[in-house]
Amino acid sequence: MSVSNSFRLGSPEVFPPAERHVYLDAASVGLSHKGGAAAISAWQNALAEEGTIAFDEQAEVECLDNLNEATARLFNATTDDIAVASSETVLMQSLAWAVMPEKGTKIVATDITHPSTVYPWMRLCDHTGAEVHWVRADASQTIDPDELEASIDDNTSVVCLSQCEYGTGQQYDLKRYADKAHAHGAILVVDATQSAGQVPIDASCGVDAVATSTYKWLCGPFGTGMMYVSPAMQKLNPGILGWRSHKDMWDFQADRLELVDNAKRYEFGTMAYGTAFGATESVRHLLDTGMDKIVEHNRRVSKHLIAGLNDLGAEVLGPKTDADRSATVAARFPGKNSRDFAKTLKEANVIASLRRDFIRFSPHYYNNIDDIDQGLAAIKAAL
Ligand SMILES: Cc1ncc(COP(=O)(O)O)c(C=O)c1O
CATH class of the missing domain: 3.40.640.10 (Type I PLP-dependent aspartate aminotransferase-like (Major domain))
Structure with missing residues (x-):
């Protein structure tokens, strides 16, 4: 079954900020479930x-x-x-x-x-x-x-x-x-x-x-x-x-x-x-939602990100094999200082984290392929 590039498995009604930012930072702090925040x-x-x-x-x-x-x-x-x-x-x-x-x-x-x-x-x-x-x-x-x-x-x-x-x-x-x-x-x-x-x-x-x-x-x-x-x-x-x-x-x-x-x-x-x-x-x-569906969705989105980063000449860190990876993607950008680069991305509303000397992207089930394309476009412009 083909899935559209705009499809978010975690819906925008539950995660409204997913529509306002390219939020690729679940490994730092995930977007909060709206009903959960209300319950608190x-x-x-x-x-x-x-x-x-x-x-x-x-x-x-x-x-x-x-x-x-x-x-x-x-x-x-x-x-x-x-x-x-x-x-x-x-x-x-x-x-x-x-x-x-x-x-x-x-x-x-x-x-x-x-x-x-x-x-x-x-x-x-x-x-x-x-x-x-x-x-x-x-x-x-x-x-x-x-x-x-x-x-x-x-x-x-x-x-x-x-x-x-x-x-x-x-x-x-x-x-x-x-x-x-x-x-x-x-x-x-x-x-x-x-x-x-x-x-x-x-x-x-x-x-x-x-x-x-x-x-x-x-x-x-x-x-x-x-x-x-x-x-x-x-x-x-x-x-x-x-x-x-x-x-x-x-x-x-x-x-x-x-x-x-x-x-x-x-x-x-x-x-x-x-x-x-x-x-x-x-x-x-x-x-x-179903953990199996979440894994499948997140894998599709993160694979798209890895392919795009490779095309842009980034150094993607971590294992090469899918089975040894999760949705988190870490990368260095040759010739770029990761600290400055993370700041530039944030100014372009692409939210990721600087960790040590690399940038960590962590898409989750509320992201879609369009988010990744926007993120990659911002990276390309910054390069
Ligand atoms: C693997 C892992 N364990 C623990 C923590 C933080 O633990 P706590 O929430 O108890 O401060 C983090 C936070 O980044 C983490 O990545």
Whole structure:
């Protein structure tokens, strides 16, 4: 079936700014789902008007349930496997202290991973004497998947990966690394902040934990994160504890703590709860649209971008094979300073990000081929 160049899978009614800008920046901050933004304001306004009349104790117990349920569907998991808190980092940090990798063991990570993917584990290394083993990218910012796999051995305690690299969008096969990690008695923990909402995530492939924030490809707000944890991780003692960690959060008896029996033990305290209502709307919209359709749409749009960038003589970074890529596209422009170039593009209303010494374009389901053509025309003019 042929699709028109003006077709946006995420419709302009839901994402109005997509019609006003060439917005290619989901890997930084995705456009927010309009209904999600409205849900957050509605909750906040009700709280401002009526305090605990609008948001009573039972509501505070149940307020994360809808996001929990939507996330379970997104990750092909059950609701017992999902915790909600304020960000990926906070959830990953709590998990790292729960796992507590021992002295003499190594944590495998790539040197192009996002700091927030690995800093929680580096903090643990400072404490226990475990060490990070860095798998290095080549000159085109690509990790060799075979080298990554070969670096997992009997000394490995944790393999810590961003499912899609924040810079180049390189995508990893989670099952492959989960199997390899388990064969050596290690675990695979995944940062999905750059992948949830743009590629499917199947927690049943054997991953031990998957954590994400919501403001990028999930088109939700700042202030919410979700984490899948496997049944084994649900037995550990979280690094961060608070009143919500107790089975009955309204027990308020400080000298006894009975942790929740499932992933919710990683939920520890209050957060900007309204953001969870916003994130629920945007995750449901992605699910209703269909992750397969989103992948197909985004691949078509990003392939068009890569072809156009190649035609213009840009150096496109990251893997050459489709299977190892996601919609994120990083490029350098020979003879151009990327910082200045990013500014010029912004002045032409083409919104992308400078990352290190390259420019990162990250189209999502609300973009269309016409956006890419406009972006390429602006690049051509700037060259
Ligand atoms: C892979 C990845 N992880 C984590 C983060 C940020 O984490 P948080 O939302 O917890 O600050 C980013 C932000 O760019 C990211 O790209």
